[in-house]
Amino acid sequence: MMNLTESFTISLPCGWKQQLPDHLLLTDEEKMLFVIDLARWNVQAHGGGPFAAAVFEQKTGQLISIGVNRVVSGLCSLAHAEAVALALAQQTAQQYDLSSKRERSFELVTSGQPCIQCFGMVWWSGVRRLVVAARSTDIERLAGFDEGPIPSDWAESLSSRSPLPPVEVLMDVCREQACEVLTEYAVSGQPNYSPGRSQANWGFRIGSTGQSGRSEYFSKGLCCADGFT
């Protein structure tokens, strides 16, 4: 019997505190531009894919958590930006169901439309509002990532899913600015971490370096230890 792993940890990259705003962000556009800046920072610091997200308390605008893509650096395919932001929000709020206190509701602001996995994560998280910048078609076209078999009525299904609490969806907020970050990622030559995409024998549409993402990340010395146990 080989040694099995008992736990896994996903961490924000070094320097995340320096990215936080010093004032409340009150409009959807202000929140989204902050999130898009996080995504750009993640690309430039080689922290992971060109995606970021944040959870805010709806009534006050208080920032509850941030998330950036950590798939390659965290060796964890589920560590999409939305997953990180949602899990950290639940930890901060000490609620596995963010809808469990009706007087305090939360929204997820994300630089890219949730993929099939993150659509499901939003479904169970308890957030009551979802604000999206780039569409999945942008993500596929500009950065070459697969998005999976998202139901065509995914937004409608979130907003009308009785008896579960509905999730309001707002699309295309600062879409153009989010698309610029997707293009920057493609140009930077960083990896496509979808299954089989990092291997020459499965094909590699965009951003191939001829190396695994991990060795590139560590050779640049820009990645924090993730504290896996």
Added chain:
Amino acid sequence: MMNLTESFTISLPCGWKQQLPDHLLLTDEEKMLFVIDLARWNVQAHGGGPFAAAVFEQKTGQLISIGVNRVVSGLCSLAHAEAVALALAQQTAQQYDLSSKRERSFELVTSGQPCIQCFGMVWWSGVRRLVVAARSTDIERLAGFDEGPIPSDWAESLSSRSPLPPVEVLMDVCREQACEVLTEYAVSGQPNYSPGRSQANWGFRIGSTGQSGRSEYFSKGLCCADGFT
């Protein structure tokens, strides 16, 4: 600005090592009966929902990881059994893409059909085979959990998703035994952790205790510290 959380950790419950088999499990049925025993253990130890999963190396049958549902105890809606097993397998194998070494492929054996979130996680994980016991209809009917808007052709879409590596799906392996564990959970009165389900004002179909799951778990003193930072 409130203090934000930097990282989250998901751990297996105390006592997990004592649940491991002392010999190789070679058939689908042997592997699934082991996984179903894990799910039953999780219910009886109040570790979380009535679900378990494990990742095996396909060629050798070597056990790579186990996972049980940790949503309530981990305060994390994404900590479904499949998520835990996949993330721990990627950590053990040191691969965010379990399909990245073609000579070494992996399979996920799960006591319940993946919900919408875990379907997406399987999609990105790189496993090449998925073995399922109970169907989503069983899970909804016997334990009252919601499963989300899973595409009706989900299994076919996994097995024919070129250019991504295909995932073979095998259903109904030891389905009856898995259903018994779902019934045990419903009878035990443990919580339904879907959004809004733990609150009386959203309704609660099965297993209501009139308390949040967390307080029940901790009042029984059966839950390990999860090491959140």
